[in-house]
Amino acid sequence: GQSLEQPSEVTAVEGAIVQINCTYQTSGFYGLSWYQQHDGGAPTFLSYNALDGLEETGRFSSFLSRSDSYGYLLLQELQMKDSASYFCALRGGGKLIFGQGTELSVKP
Amino acid sequence: GAVVSQHPSWVICKSGTSVKIECRSLDFQATTMFWYRQFPKQSLMLMATSNEGSKATYEQGVEKDKFLINHASLTLSTLTVTSAHPEDSSFYICSARVTDYHLQETQYFGPGTRLLVL
Numbered sequence: 001g002q003s004l005e006q007p008s009e010v011t012a013v014e015g016a017i018v019q020i021n022c023t024y025q026t027s028g029f030y031g032l033s034w035y036q037q038h039d040g041g042a043p044t045f046l047s048y049n050a051l052d053g054l055e056e057t058g059r060f061s062s063f064l065s066r067s068d069s070y071g072y073l074l075l076q077e078l079q080m081k082d083s084a085s086y087f088c089a090l091r092g093g094g095k096l097i098f099g100q101g102t103e104l105s106v107k108p
Numbered sequence: 109g110a111v112v113s114q115h116p117s118w119v120i121c122k123s124g125t126s127v128k129i130e131c132r133s134l135d136f137q138a139t140t141m142f143w144y145r146q147f148p149k150q151s152l153m154l155m156a157t158s159n160e161g162s163k164a165t166y167e168q169g170v171e172k173d174k175f176l177i178n179h180a181s182l183t184l185s186t187l188t189v190t191s192a193h194p195e196d197s198s199f200y201i202c203s204a205r206v207t208d209y210h211l212q213e214t215q216y217f218g219p220g221t222r223l224l225v226l
Contacts, residue, residue, distance in 0.1 A: 042217040045215070095142070097154065099151060
């Protein structure tokens with residue numbers, strides 16, 4: 001089967017940098033995605049890594065190490081609007097399997 | 109990005125009734141859509157994969173006779189919760205899979221439907 005583990009909550013201050021880690025177990029790996037979900041809203045796609053290394057998209061970056069079954073999402077120059085839940089998700093068999101989510105609280 | 113809509117956005121119904129939720133891809137065709145359920149403060153749990161023109165594939169533990177899925181066109185999938193009970197109250201979210209010319213797949217999510225069964 002597949003499983004993912006990420007911290008349940010993280011707190012940071014406005015303007016800071018925060019890293020949300022995700023470790024996973026899977027028999028077949030096709031990629032790791034990251035989604036953001038504001039309270040009561042739909043998940044929105046942030047980033048995707050299929051190969052090792054860093055992918056950068058504006059203030060958000062995502063890293064993957066397939067040998068360590070590990071990835072992280074890096075958020076820079078935090079803003080209040082970044083307060084949300086962040087999910088890592090494994091791609092495989094045409095499906096997405098989501099982690100439990102990390103609730104990020106950005107304080108002034 | 110691609111836009112996916114859901115209707116209704118929220119619904120309240122009595123126990124024992126059936127509720128239909130629609131998921132539409134607005135500016136693209138989607139041969140594959142997915143249905144998820146999310147309880148408060150929890151993750152998205154995949155319920156089933158909906159394929160246009162064929163039967164849906166349900167995840168383990170999801171009752172196919174209770175959650176009826178129909179994907180009759182390339183832009184519409186429906187989820188019907190039959191004989192709904194209070195424990196079916198949840199946030200139901202659909203997504204549509206898009207494959208780009210690099211063969212990279214991305215799922216675009218609808219805004220969700222909040223179901224409350226009394």
